[in-house]
Amino acid sequence: MKLLIINPNSSEKVTNNLKGILxxxxxxxxxxxxxxxNAPKEITGEKTSKESEIIVLKDIKDKNIANDYDGFMVCCYSDHPLVRSLSELSKKPVMGIMQATLLYTLSNPNVTRSFILTSTSEWESILDKAITNYFGYxxxxxxxxxxxxxxxxxxxxxxxxxxxGKIKKKVNHILNEQYKNDHINCVLLGCAGMAGLDSKLSTDFPEIYFIDSCKIATEFLIGLVRFNKQL
Structure with a gap:
């Protein structure tokens, strides 16, 4: 099975971190x-998401990349339009990392309540809207x-x-003060740049599930590809 892990921004630093984690x-x-x-160095919202989709999809078409792989993972934690457009182009399984974490919250019966921890505050309302839309509410x-x-x-x-150190301090504040009475036992790491933080945070907060979006998306994508081959 051959899978393509797509970083839809132009930061090699993010890709190299993924290579070291997955x-x-x-x-x-x-x-x-x-x-x-020429793609955005960082995806900061809907505008840069669309810009990155246009550039990446054209590059994949021009290089005929889609034919070489059984499935694809889009490593931007959002309702990134490349998930749908690449699926239409390739007719193969495409997994977005946000979608994978939301599926995890549904598939693990021990998860009571979750929240997304993301990079910047600009994403807060965008991701809350994405959650609502994903579940059709x-x-x-x-x-x-x-x-x-x-x-x-x-x-x-x-x-x-x-x-x-800053991240640990912020998570401690959220769990033990801001969301203290909200029965949170699962934190979705809402950015591809957070890949690998799950093990560190799980050590410091052992009672909480910290879900690495890229790791769980890889597992779901493998399952989808295997299942599709049986159809």
Whole structure:
């Protein structure tokens, strides 16, 4: 099985972090793609999401990349339009990392209530809207989720060792003060730049599930590809 892990921004730093975190299961080959240099360096909202989709989809078409892989993962934590357009182009499974974490909250019966921890506050309302739309609700599903919170750390710096102290302090405040009475036991790491933080945070907050969006998306994508081959 050949899977393409797509970083839809042009930051090689983010891609290199993914390469260091994601491991190929037996009989699965992971290849990594970074958007061309004219794509946004960082995806900050709907405008840059659309810009990155246009650039990446054209590059994939021009290079005929879609024919070489069994499935694709889009590593932007949002309702990124590339998930749908690449699926239409390739007719193969495409998994977005946000969608994978939301599926996880439904598939794990031990999860009581979750929230998304993301890079910056600009994403908070966008991701809350994405949750609502994903589940097909008219209002935010407060029985399953609390509102998204941004760390206000640049996406390309989230995996830096020197930033972890700030992240730990913020998570401690959220869990033990801000959302203290909200029965949170699952935190969705809402950015590809957070890849690898799950193990550190799980050590410091062992009673909480910290879900690495890229790791869980890889597992769901493998399952989809395997299942589709049986159809």
């Amino acid at each position: 491991r190929s299961p037996e009989n699965v080959n992971l290849s990594f793609y970074t958007a061309p240099s 008219k209002e935010f599903p407060v029985n399953r989720f609390q509102k998204t919170i941004g760390l206000n750390i640049n996406v390309t710096n989230l995996a830096d060792k020197e930033e972890y």
